[in-house]
Amino acid sequence: MITLRLASERGKANFGWLDSKHSFSFGSYYDPQHMGFSALRVINDDSVIPGAGFATHGHRDMEIISYVLEGSIAHKDSEGNVEVLPAGEFQLMSAGSGISHSEYNASKTEPLKFLQIWIQPNTLGNTPGYQQKNFGQILGLTPIATPTGENGTLLIKQDATLAQLILAPKSELTYTIAASRKVYVHQVAGVLTLGTETLNPGDGAKITNVQTITLINTTDDRSTVLLFDLL
Template sequence: MISLRHANQRGKANFGWLDSKHSFSFGSYYDPQHMGVSALRVINDDRVTPGAGFATHGHRDMEIISYVLEGSIVHKDSEGNVEVLPAGEFQLMSAGSGITHSEYNASNTEPLKFLQIWIQPNTLGNTPRYQQKNFGQTLGLTTIATPTGENGTLQIKQNATLSQLILAPKSKITYQIATDRKVYVHQVAGELSIEDQPLSAGDGAKLTDMSTVTFINPSDTQSTALVFDLP
């Protein structure tokens, strides 16, 4: 079964410096029908004005992924990590027993656009950890995060896998879904068709009780999506 969540149905928050769209309940936006999918609890589509950002604040027991689409993030945390996260890179901060951090737009002239993703860990009180990597723009499925960190992937403390899907125009790929697994697809850019269900940028699709699914790019431009394989 495929359940679509269109971009214009997401929750909204605008603080002037931050314009955010929430795929699931977050902050002041509450929708009991959209509390997340399995361990996936947050996908926020954030746009930050030049020079602005999130002041130092705390997290614990959450796997927090940032994926920069435009611009760069300056990241600082209580573990001593001071990093710049440019467009195309993924960051995974395992908050564990507790961590504080700040994230700012690295530019005073250009806007920042990134996805903020939260996944609940399957163990609590872990030592905080920071990971960052650019996985490139290879066509097809590229594994980004796994429970083991195998093959150079980011290691996430959950029985979940995150993949980047990039399809050339007029191409397709088949994805195998293991028994009792759930899949959530977030469309990042371009268009995607999932079993004749169309997705555009910002749309999401929850896939349940399916063993295989075919992703098709029906357009004349490249398509990019994130694929979450969840318990």
């Protein structure tokens, strides 16, 4: 079964400095039909004006992934990590037993656009951790985060895999879903055909009780997708 989560139907929050779209319930946006999907709890599509950002605040027991689409993030946390994440970079912050951090638009002139993703860990009270990596723009399916950290992927404390799929124009990929597992697809850029559905940027799809899916790019431009394989 494929259930669409259209970008136009997401929750919204605008604070002037931050314009955010919520795929799942978050902050003041509450929808009992969209509380998350398996361990995937948050996908926020955030746009931050130049020089602004999130002041120091705390988290615990959450795997927090940031994926920079445009601009760059200035990150600082209580574990001593002071980093800049440019466009194309993935960051995984394991909040564990507790961590505080700030994240600002590193530019005073250019906007910042990034995805903020939260995945619930399968164990609590872990030692906080920080990872950051650019996986490039390789065509096909590129694993980003895995439970083992194998092959240079980010190590996530959950039986979940995050992969980046980039489809060239007029190409497709068939993905096999193991028994009892689910998949969530989030369209980042371009257009994707999934079964009888068409996904545009910001759209998502919950996929359950399906053995294989075929993701097709029928357009003349690249299509970029995040694919979550979950219990």
